[in-house]
Amino acid sequence: MEGLQATTAPTQGPIARGRFVGAAAMAVAVLVIVENVVLAATGAPSFASPMNEVLDYYAANRAAVAIASGVVAVYLPLLLLFLTGLEGLVGRRGAKGAEWARLAVAAGATLSGVFVLVNVLQVGLALSAGGQSEPTPLLELVWRVHAAAFALGLPMLGATLAGTALATHASGLTPAWQRMLGLVGGGLLLAAGIGNLAVADGSALIFVGLLGLASWLVWLIATGVRLVRS
Template identity: 30%
Template sequence: MGGRLGRISGGGGLLFVLLLVVDNAIRAGAPHFGASGASVTAYAEGHRTAMVVPIALFPLGLIGLFAFTAGVVSATRADRNARWWAQLGTLSVVTIAALFSVVNLVEAALVADLHDLASAPEVASAMWAMDGAAFGLNLAAIAVALLGLSRAARANGLVPAWLAGLALPGAACLLVASVFAVPIAEGAAWLFVGLAGFLVWALFVLITGVALARRPV
């Protein structure tokens, strides 16, 4: 794959990270997992734009992540071991897409059916718990994607050794947090354990994206 596709792959990674930052900034005021259905519907009613914009941006983020992953995989075509790690990471990225789709589907349904849900807070509460559980379980997929893609990227010189080393504890934090998906859905603080790994994931995609854009893959 030539330099043009390398730039597309790298640009996809940078787009993904940019949208992560935007998404989290917009969602900063959202109810915490475990919040009551009444709180969730009240927030959605008063902050419709903050609910709708991340959902609208989600497909763009997926395109960016898929392009980035394709670039890492293409860079490993001459190395069998690296290719194995890249394939492991690719399967995990597919899982990330599936579980984050669940998150966005739940939130889209909350917004679309807000009028009825306002009078049925128990339903809204159950939907918000599903949202939190899907998010918690997705931390495991991010952990394996970080591990697999970072090893593949390191084998091909896309990332420095310190970043590949940092990916190991980052993935461990994500994996540990994912085990507690139910407490996360209930509002427990285990989500913050995964936050450290999530930041490593974003840093990895950022640095690798720049590397892909700068060289043919």
């Protein structure tokens, strides 16, 4: 009996860890979708919107910004948990994919810092907009920095997606189509990030990045389901 327990316990440990990492991946995807639905449903301005619209939105939608920022505060730690947990899973399967997993962790940590800045500035806009009747140069500066930070976060997300896709496929955790999805989505995010000035200025190039973001969400959900069911 003791011998049986000794052989089953090590097997159950990695399975439980895999399911935990998979659940974190799906939670991140769901929360990112919730954040974007909240902002879209309340008519959040685009980076091309005039400052009057930006001021009006943040003055009237403080609650929506609070909800969206609260969601971000939950999914960023979950993202880091997913990435570090995934690195551990890849490492236990051997050397294949380990370098890509480390790249994903580094890029994800940088991405988290950038997204913190994006949301700090957004909270600042919501807190300051209520007492203003006309947009000020300072308000516009905060909005422009918010847009620029978001645009520069896109290549970090692209590196995170590409790194995780390559790492999980190399270690046998995901099939070839997910690697391709990750590389295509990561490439789209990197391409949008190269044009970060145009994106921050309201260019339609942002839709290239949003397509990459959608690819990341699909990849997260597909990977999460595979890990939970493993």
